[in-house]
Amino acid sequence: MSIVQNNSEKSKWYLPGILTGMGITMKHLVQNLLNKKQMTTLNYPEEKYEYGPRFKGNHILTVKQDGSLRCTACMLCATNCPAECIKITASEHSDPAVEKFPINYEIDMLRCVFCGFCEEACPVDAIRLGPEWQTPGISGANFTYDINHLAHRPSLKGGILTHVDDQERHKSGI
Amino acid sequence: MPKCTINGKEIEVKAGATIMEAMYQLKEPIAHYCYHPGLSVAGVCRLCIVDIEGQPRPQIACNTQVTEGMKVSNTSEKLKDGIKWVLDFHLINHPLDCPICDQAGECGLQDQYMQYGKYDPEMAEKKVKKHKVVDLGPTVVLDSERCILCSRCVRFTEEVSKTNELGIFNRGDRSEIGTADGKLLDNKYSLNTVDICPVGALTSKDFRFRQRVWYLKDSETVCNGCSTGCNVKVYFNKEGLFRVKPVQNDQVNGHWMCDEGRNTYKFVNSEVRLLKGRVSTSSGVEEKTAGAVAKQASSMLKSAGSDAVLVLSGQFTVEEYESIVSKFVNDFKSKKIYHWNNNKNQMNDFDGLLIRGDKNPNTKGLLKVLEKHGISTSWSDLESALKAGSVKALVVAAPENEEVYADLPQNIQMFSKAQNLIWLSTRKNQALSDLKGNVYQIPMKSYIEKSGTFINHAGLEQKFKRATTIVSEALTLSEAADLLAGQEFKMSSTQIPNVLVEEKRRPDQVMLEHRKKNEFVFRRGTL
Numbered sequence A: 001m002s003i004v005q006n007n008s009e010k011s012k013w014y015l016p017g018i019l020t021g022m023g024i025t026m027k028h029l030v031q032n033l034l035n036k037k038q039m040t041t042l043n044y045p046e047e048k049y050e051y052g053p054r055f056k057g058n059h060i061l062t063v064k065q066d067g068s069l070r071c072t073a074c075m076l077c078a079t080n081c082p083a084e085c086i087k088i089t090a091s092e093h094s095d096p097a098v099e100k101f102p103i104n105y106e107i108d109m110l111r112c113v114f115c116g117f118c119e120e121a122c123p124v125d126a127i128r129l130g131p132e133w134q135t136p137g138i139s140g141a142n143f144t145y146d147i148n149h150l151a152h153r154p155s156l157k158g159g160i161l162t163h164v165d166d167q168e169r170h171k172s173g174i
Numbered sequence B: 001m002p003k004c005t006i007n008g009k010e011i012e013v014k015a016g017a018t019i020m021e022a023m024y025q026l027k028e029p030i031a032h033y034c035y036h037p038g039l040s041v042a043g044v045c046r047l048c049i050v051d052i053e054g055q056p057r058p059q060i061a062c063n064t065q066v067t068e069g070m071k072v073s074n075t076s077e078k079l080k081d082g083i084k085w086v087l088d089f090h091l092i093n094h095p096l097d098c099p100i101c102d103q104a105g106e107c108g109l110q111d112q113y114m115q116y117g118k119y120d121p122e123m124a125e126k127k128v129k130k131h132k133v134v135d136l137g138p139t140v141v142l143d144s145e146r147c148i149l150c151s152r153c154v155r156f157t158e159e160v161s162k163t164n165e166l167g168i169f170n171r172g173d174r175s176e177i178g179t180a181d182g183k184l185l186d187n188k189y190s191l192n193t194v195d196i197c198p199v200g201a202l203t204s205k206d207f208r209f210r211q212r213v214w215y216l217k218d219s220e221t222v223c224n225g226c227s228t229g230c231n232v233k234v235y236f237n238k239e240g241l242f243r244v245k246p247v248q249n250d251q252v253n254g255h256w257m258c259d260e261g262r263n264t265y266k267f268v269n270s271e272v273r274l275l276k277g278r279v280s281t282s283s284g285v286e287e288k289t290a291g292a293v294a295k296q297a298s299s300m301l302k303s304a305g306s307d308a309v310l311v312l313s314g315q316f317t318v319e320e321y322e323s324i325v326s327k328f329v330n331d332f333k334s335k336k337i338y339h340w341n342n343n344k345n346q347m348n349d350f351d352g353l354l355i356r357g358d359k360n361p362n363t364k365g366l367l368k369v370l371e372k373h374g375i376s377t378s379w380s381d382l383e384s385a386l387k388a389g390s391v392k393a394l395v396v397a398a399p400e401n402e403e404v405y406a407d408l409p410q411n412i413q414m415f416s417k418a419q420n421l422i423w424l425s426t427r428k429n430q431a432l433s434d435l436k437g438n439v440y441q442i443p444m445k446s447y448i449e450k451s452g453t454f455i456n457h458a459g460l461e462q463k464f465k466r467a468t469t470i471v472s473e474a475l476t477l478s479e480a481a482d483l484l485a486g487q488e489f490k491m492s493s494t495q496i497p498n499v500l501v502e503e504k505r506r507p508d509q510v511m512l513e514h515r516k517k518n519e520f521v522f523r524r525g526t527l
């Protein structure tokens, strides 16, 4: 790194700049004291900011009506993932109409960049990025989420239903 | 020898050749499903249409013979539109299965759709439902909905394997591939049907759902399943090998390979491999790197001198045999080199298509090297010497395909009578690790991990290149031979040929030597 020193005459006039800055700070201080409701900052973590429902936070694996995973283990999400953090192991399903399903689906949340590409790639609406985003963990916590967590964590209240159901698809003759 | 012009290129073909064959010869792209160069012509998919000058309508290329002066083209927009509509008919009843279909990524329908299709389906009718996940036999699974009825698989069982298991049943849009009641698709070449199926209708039970094909790299090599030496492609990624497919070579295997050969990848993967060198002596068991074990064994071998005995199985390359045999003959002055032949009786068996009784890829190569060095020994000499306990040091280049060595357990017991046993093998072997006495195990590289030559049953020399590395610390037999003879590796790092062509090099081009200097000698600026 090279440090360039500005020795010109102009650089000696720093005081007006500092005073302007202090002025702005003072203005906001007075404004906030007089009108607390308009304050732009939050008392985090007591107060929490509510994001819109389309916020891309932690992943959810959707389920079908019978409660089983919608995911077909096509691995398009894993292929599309720029962080290469999705690991899927596919297996043969006993029902020939389902044929293929994941016996293991893991996302390494510490590598995930929350780009949402997995959601875009999924042909069957099996993975979504949900509104949850505050998921701290203490030292030694596991940030590799498995099927159990992704599809059935308590906050999902029994699982999120997918839009694309096989039954309907078969009924309409596709 | 008629001459014709295809897309403006002139070509001479042999009499009776079809337009399709001419196009193959020219390597002109043409959409097709049912034509396969190794099978008879069926002309059922109608995708291979071409324009022939002077004919009002397109004709199929696979069933039209070339005549003198014929002018053929398949590039007009009208023709592409025609192909698109043929494709539409193929897809009428085709399910939306690509996410679960194992063929996705190497599927004929996907390829042609991307090339010619890209339309929205216009069928208002419901799709005809057929059988899914039909268990055809021990190796193959059928999905009738995905089948486009090209009949390649049927023709294969009729013409190549001559087992006639498959047929087309029912009529019209309810036609399905199947086997007659109670019969199974069960022959020694059944998995070829999976290769030639242009769609995901036939899938291999072994490979099904294990990997997506786009996660795999491929590399051509020679099968080491038997002395036929089929040309194959192995598919692998960093987890190991996943499947083997045949590569066309009319001299050796045509378009096919046997099912047994497809299993050869299983003894290459790290689960069954010897990963570390291992020395067990009276003072206990020690795990070491392969090179360290070889060096330790080398001092022991030196003391044995001309009493050192070498046993070779037919599963290594010619170059490796040459290297280790010449080390024994020249350095140790020992000509006690024996050929471990596991299938003396079936040596010349042949099933008429590909499979041979000699389950070693390079028996011919081994015999040739032994002959060159004037070595003729008999196995019974070795047996009696071992029985008498007079063998001081025995080096065994053990087979990687242990499954075909039925005499392996009994031979291990016999070899263990040697005072020192040096076991060079790719495989971990419990019986060997349980042996008492001095045993040096050195991990070897498998045929996928080295370049070399196999000489097949007919004396054809086939060179192959390294595909990937699975056990990085393993040695090739030549490297092991060098170390056993007390020499260092011959690493020719300075002789790596310059990839930049000499005359094209810029005068101020920074070469490797200078770059190294720059990186290690000078500091890259300071704060």
Ligand code: SF4
Residues within 6 Å of the ligand: A077, A080, A081, A082, A083, A084, A085, A086, A107, A111, A112, A113, A114, A115, A116, A117, A118, A119
């Ligand atoms: S959000 Fe992006 S980085 Fe995270 S799992 Fe999905 S594709 Fe991968």
Ligand code: SF4
Residues within 6 Å of the ligand: A070, A071, A072, A073, A074, A075, A076, A077, A078, A088, A118, A121, A122, A123, A124, A125, A126, A127, B099
């Ligand atoms: S989540 Fe979607 S894209 Fe990923 S494997 Fe499952 S079905 Fe395929």
Ligand code: SF4
Residues within 6 Å of the ligand: B094, B095, B096, B097, B098, B099, B101, B102, B103, B104, B105, B107, B108, B109, B110, B146, B199, B200, B201
């Ligand atoms: S056969 Fe091809 S088009 Fe049909 S489901 Fe399989 S991959 Fe898709």
Ligand code: SF4
Residues within 6 Å of the ligand: B146, B147, B148, B149, B150, B151, B152, B153, B154, B177, B193, B196, B197, B198, B199, B201, B202
């Ligand atoms: S199963 Fe495959 S090879 Fe056989 S007819 Fe159907 S598409 Fe052709």
Ligand code: FES
Residues within 6 Å of the ligand: B031, B032, B033, B034, B035, B042, B043, B044, B045, B046, B047, B048, B060, B061, B062, B063
């Ligand atoms: S390839 Fe010619 S009709 Fe199928």
